[in-house]
Amino acid sequence: MSSENGTGHGGAAGAPPEQLALIRESVRKAREPRAKPRTWRGAALAEELPVARVLVDKGVLHLDRYFDYAVPAELDADAQPGVRVRVRFGAGRHRVREGRREGGGLIDGYLIERRAESDYSGPLAALAQVVSPEPVLSEELLGLARAVADRYAGSVADILQLAVPPRSARAEQRPSPAPLPPPSAPDAGSWTRYERGPAFLEALAGGGSPRAVWNALPGPEWSEELARAVAAALASGRGALVVVPDGRAAARVDAALTAVLGEGRHALLTAEAGPEKRYRQWLAVRRGSVRAVVGTRAAMFAPVRDLGLVALWDDGDDSHSEQHAPQPHVREVLLLRAAQDKCGFLLGSWGCTVEAAQLVESGWAGPLIAARQQVRRTAPLVRTVSDGDLARDEAARAARLPSLAWQAAREGLRYGPVLVQVPRRGYVPRMACARCREPARCRHCAGPLQAQDAGAPRCGWCGWEEAAWHCPECGAFRLRAQVVGARRTAEELGRAFPAVPVRTSGREHVLDTVPGTPALVVSTPGAEPVAEGGYAAALLLDGWAMLSRPDLRAGEDALRRWIAAAALVRPQEEGGTVVVVAEPTLRPVQALVRWDPVGHAVRELAERAELGFPPVSRMAAVSGQEETVTDFLRTVELPREAEVLGPVPLPVTPPGRPSRPGTPPPGEHWARALIRVPPGSGAALAAALKSAQAARTAKGGRGSRGDGETVRVRIDPPDIG
Structure with missing residues (x-):
């Protein structure tokens, strides 16, 4: 080797020790193989950005991270960020180092980004398949999914299962219509009944981001008023999203939007539409062909471009609480979207929840109400x-x-x-004594007695038939329906x-x-x-x-x-x-x-503040077998100010009846502990619970998805009675 290049022996003869060390290090690196990833098949790789960072669809918390895979040359064109892919992941007991062993079954995932090299030094497994070249996961949706997962101590994969509908190949093959130009700003219409109604619409149409809690007047006008708010957001060149509790309400808003905007300017996302039609509508929103969406709970993640308004109707309805892990609430997701996209926010209802009152009390949103004389004119006696x-x-x-x-x-x-x-x-x-109205209970297990048609009363827990019941309090023999x-x-x-x-x-x-x-x-x-x-x-x-x-x-x-x-x-x-x-x-x-639901909510909020109840405090529920819950709580590094209440036994779910989220499977005896933290510590509580659950599942404990789990964690449980 020539001495002129500084790397041969002749060129290094009179060099000082420091320079000799640098030369030896350069020679060692030059002799190392290139750090280009190799696949387990030895196939040719993409020439540029040959590493794909993938989020696998595994809803267990200790795998809530990205894994690197090599991109074969034949998949280079389709393997773009946001597409669905299939990869080999794990085998047997999931003895996986960074998800890169050669064995294992194929599972679904999302390609997050392409990179020039991997942080992992060993050989990379290759992407097995690009399911579709259609990008369905944007950076904005991924960021929202991460924020919701952190808020509810869940995994991003679980959130994306809620956010991205199942694929329909025929829907992807159909082109979406061309986007229509923004409509003109609507007139105020029945919004004039509210003191700040016209000003709210004007702010939206002018590109502003007003935030309001809307106490709607009784009557059918609420759907048209929502449609005018959507039209005002579209007039500013932005998008709008409306979430309602059920298909009937969605149909009313759908009809109102058609009347105000005309055909082709909005999409209806409900389960009643069927998988293919719903996915086709979702794709039109994702591609930017449609800028407005109305739908039920799953629509809270709709990928509307350039959001100008998120609106929610009747946030107190149980339908707005997701039943699948990690059970996010629509209101909280839309609050995150309003903060992430810096868009307008409208929370409307005939009533008023305590959470809505807190938004006004904190100054985050303003009240959108009618004068008392207007309320009296529209309300019944x-x-x-x-x-x-x-x-x-x-x-x-x-x-x-x-x-x-x-x-x-x-x-x-x-x-x-x-x-x-x-x-x-x-x-x-449920039955009670006809004389003293003491609840009638089973002599066998103390469960509640129920009556089915004209038959004898039966226990709602164990099914025991009580043919000769008498009241232990007053001795009466007659029952009445509660x-x-x-x-x-x-x-x-x-x-x-x-x-x-x-x-x-x-x-x-x-x-x-x-x-x-x-x-x-x-x-x-x-x-x-x-x-x-x-x-x-x-x-x-x-x-x-x-x-x-x-x-x-x-x-x-x-x-x-x-x-x-x-x-x-x-x-x-x-x-x-x-x-x-x-x-x-x-x-x-x-x-x-x-007809004062706002006043009732404000008084309830004040009382809960005194007692330290939600939503003034943040709370989490941990349920499972009592010993398991106790052991789990010992492993959690809770915030210093956290207060643990319980565990206490939960009511037993009767055999044959499906259990609700957070309740034990039929026939099993579970306990529940509540963890309460003051305002400002909710994120720390969620992070601590998520970390402990991830450590537990990594050691072989049952995961956060499915009915077989033995510890269930829920942030903001709806019932803490």
Whole structure:
């Protein structure tokens, strides 16, 4: 070798020791093989950026990171960031070093980025397949998924399962329509009924990002008002996203958007559309062909480009809480999107949740309300009768209706339909002593007794039949239903009003609309159909049943359900009347009479602040076998200010009945611990729980996905009663 290049022996003869060391290091590096990744097949690699960083679809926390794979030359063109891929991952007991061993089955994943080299020094396995060249995961959606996963102590893979719909090849092959130019700014319309309504629309149309909590007036105008807010955001050249609780509400907003914007400017994302149509609509949004979206819960992740507005209707509805891990709530996801995209935010409802009141109280959002005289003009007259009056009223024996409610129904039926809301469905009410109303319990396991049609009462836990029950408190032998279901109520009302048609709306069959002709409409909460021209009257029965639930949100939920039903009734000046059967002195009942859900939420927020309850504090629930929960809590490095409550036993899920998220599988005895931290420590709590769960799954504990897990962690549990 020539001495002139400084690397041969001759050129190094008179060099100082430091230079000799540098020369030796240069020679050693020159003799090393190139750091280009090799595949287990030895196939040719892409010449540029031959390393793909992949997020594998494994919803276990200790694998919540990226893995490097080599890009074969034949996949170079299609293997672009955001596409779906398939890779070989793990084998046997997942003894994987960085996911790069040669064996293992094929699993799905997303290609996150292409790189020139890998941080891993060994051989890389190759991408097995590019499922589709269609990029479905953008940087914005990935960032949102990471933020939601951190917020709820979950994995990004689990969030992406919720955010990206399953692929349909035929939908991908169909081209999306060309985007339409922005529409003109809409007029205020019925937004003039609100003190700051027109100003909110003007700010959106001008490219601003106003944030508001909207207490909507009763009546059907709310869907058109949402559509005008969307039109204002589109007029600024930006996109808009609206999330509603169910398909019926989505259909109303869909019709309103079509009326305000015309055809082709928005997409409807609901499960009712079917997988292929829904994916086709989702792709149109992802490709930028459509700039506005209305949909149900899964639409919270819709990849709308250049968001100008995120809107949510009725955030207190249970449907907004995702049932799959890590169980995010739509409201919290849209709050994250508003912060991430710096866009407008609109939270609307006839009622008002404590979380909505907190947004206004903190100054993050402004109130969007109507003046009191406007509320009085649009709200129905609300009258009360207590459950004690119902028991003493001889007229109530015909159909459980006190005289006041019976008269209101009879008068309302002269002018239109009458809505009857009952808080339970079917013929499976819980039983109580007919004399002292002590709940009837099983002598075998102390579970609640239930009645099925005309048969003997049975235990709701163990199925034991109680043929000779007697009350241990007063010795009586007669039972009564604590709550009578919708079908039985319909039968009783049919006997009380024999010449009037009776319709029911509930889980098995939900009516969307009913004619404006006289009829009795018996409905469970949330299934109330809209009447043409509004209901002439509404009867809200068994109010005590909703108020007596052992849950922190019992009063808030009862008021929200009552107001949702009463909002379908005609205004007081048109004769609309609502009768609620509940104790008149209770706060939710008084809030309904005054039609003041905001005041009720503000008072609830103040009380929860004093007691340290959510949403003022942040809380997490850890559930599982009591010993497992106790061991898990020992391993968690909780924030210093964290307070652990429990663990305490959870009610046993009866055999044959599916368990809800956070509840034990049927027949198993579980316990739950609550962890509470003050404001500002929620992120630290979530990070600590996620780290402990990841360490546990890495050691062989059951993971965070599926029914077989033995420890379940949930941030912000909805029921902490």
